[in-house]
Amino acid sequence: MHVFRGTPHPLLKRPSAIAIGNFDGVHTGHRALLESVVQAANDRGLVPSVVTFEPHPKELVGSARVERLSTLRDKVEAILDAGIQRIYLLPFNKRMASLSAQDFVRDVLVEGIDTCWVTVGEDFRFGSDRAGNVALLEAMGRELRFETVVAPTLFHTNARVSSSRIREALEEGDLYEASLMLGRRYSMTGRVIHGAELGRTIGVPTLNMAPIPPGSRAEPALKGVYAVTIDGLGHATQKGVASIGVKPTVTNERRWLLETHVFDWQGDAYGRIVRVNFVEKLRDEKKFSGLEELKAAIAEDARRARLVLGCAPSPEAGVDSGML
Structure with a gap:
């Protein structure tokens, strides 16, 4: 090949x-x-x-x-x-x-x-x-x-069946309809890159991937916050919560980023090729008033994602725990 x-x-x-x-x-x-x-x-x-x-x-x-x-x-x-x-x-x-x-x-x-x-x-x-x-x-x-x-x-x-119809299904949050036309669950694969490491400072470290090449004027068809599974971090499939967007609460730079917080997992993922599989949409991306409101929203996103994925509750109250 x-x-x-x-x-x-x-x-x-x-x-x-x-x-x-x-x-x-x-x-x-x-x-x-x-x-x-x-x-x-x-x-x-x-x-x-x-x-x-x-x-x-x-x-x-x-x-x-x-x-x-x-x-x-x-x-x-x-x-x-x-x-x-x-x-x-x-x-x-x-x-x-x-x-x-x-x-x-x-x-x-x-x-x-x-x-x-x-x-x-x-x-x-x-x-x-x-x-x-x-x-x-x-x-x-x-x-x-x-x-x-x-x-x-x-x-x-x-x-x-067309790419346009799949984009419309994703925009409506209908991952099931998109999967029927794709013939598989919608996912993104990429190399884990260094981010601003803001997640670490609020207790929610993330795997960061660039869904769009640098300099491109395109946007990802999928946006928002999702319950996800993750492949490529060892033999087992992991579970987590992911956000794909431009992080409007913390930056005015329009740079698309896929940020995935992996539940109950520790390790160094930088440079690895991972696949993020999108299971259910939780909400649209939103600009919050500050880091405290963002932190509370992330805690709620993680709680809901754990319910969707059938995970045990977070070992800590408040923001979901984990480390890269």
Whole structure:
């Protein structure tokens, strides 16, 4: 399995079956598409591959709010888990945005990757100003000798499964509905980083992760406070409470952070890769009057999360205890 930043060196090109898309969330519709790529590749002796973009094109084109379901790590892992052998992460910059649809097909798909078979969704658009569509891709396939297949749409409750619908479910706090379309519980995976360590000063140390890359104008699709489980801190799955937001009580800096307090656990987690699984929403993020009000709210969040997760009550009254 290989992940390429851009197209490969000519000596590394292989005849490929590819799917093209953003694959934000890698939901059940995406996975059906990926399964068709693997099957087509196996039938034709090709390499099952994916072409995707980083950052999301909407971060560069347009001014609308951009919400991301997946960290790049989660997206790559989910695509590879589906049986894809190569991922081409195309840098979506001004040069890529200005590339015509025809040049994208010739220079990237055919010359850059050696595409022999390609599948896309029926509403797929590509190239400068989104001028390219399925009809153009099919026509160029006939000219340049690659096969184009339009993937069937997958439905859930009489509506198309899409990243947009999952974002809407998360915004409404409906993690169950989101999980049905994702085919799994919603989670985020990342490396534990150093934070401001404010949690230590109020007795609630946290694991800190960056859900959005530095410098990105995107936002995480999930926001608020949640009961969670945590994998990656040893063999056992841990339980805790997590907040994902911008910490409005303690800073005016708009920096997205996922902060997870792990119940009844001690250890050094810095540098580890952990996965936070979101079980139930407790509340929206809120700006409090000061640290004492924040501390009381965290204690209540921890109490409620323990009830949701079936944990024993905190060994201390007040703020939940624990140390990193």
